[in-house]
Amino acid sequence: MGKLSLAASAPLTGALPVRNGGMTLTLADPGPLTSVAPFAGQGPAVSAALKAATGLALPPTGQRVVSGDVALQWFGRDLWLLSGTEAPEMPAALTDQSDSWVALDLTGPRAAEVMARLVPVDLRDAAFPEGAAVRTELHTMMVAVARTGPETLRIMGFRSMAGTLVHAVSEAMETVVGM
Structure with a gap:
């Protein structure tokens, strides 16, 4: 075989x-794509981890923020899409969507x-x-x-x-x- x-x-x-x-x-x-779904009550911690790693905090509903080649876009209820970089460690369900x-x-x-x-x-x-x-x-x-x-x-x-x-x-x- x-x-x-x-x-x-x-x-x-x-x-x-x-x-x-x-x-x-x-x-x-868009580069690597990762969905980011913060665990219950962990939205602020996820936002802080993303801010430290990428310079971008979780945007509000209906918004997309960009820094260089990295973007963070609202993607649904309690869900965001990170593009252009690998996701850092954070208290969230992370799924490679590339x-x-x-x-x-x-x-x-x-x-x-x-x-x-x-x-x-x-x-x-x-x-x-x-x-x-x-x-x-x-x-x-x-x-x-x-x-x-x-x-x-x-x-x-x-x-x-x-x-x-x-x-x-x-x-x-x-x-x-x-x-």
């Missing part, structure tokens, strides 16, 4: 970037218009400024969306549905450009 060899492969090889009407959809590399998610950056002046066709959330600058984060549904897929720049939305979806996610956003880009 031969030896079985497995090798990691990048998601969406050849599918990106997608460019249309001044907008671009690209694959982002192989579970795909991160896409939608950039351009009409990015919020594109997403208006896909999610039931107002992602315009006035309602969703830089540093805002939300978990929502996009074509029956659960996604996380964060505003990472004035014209950039980071869309994170399950890696197993990456092709469907790119297809949905690409079609919405075509619709917006054709208007």
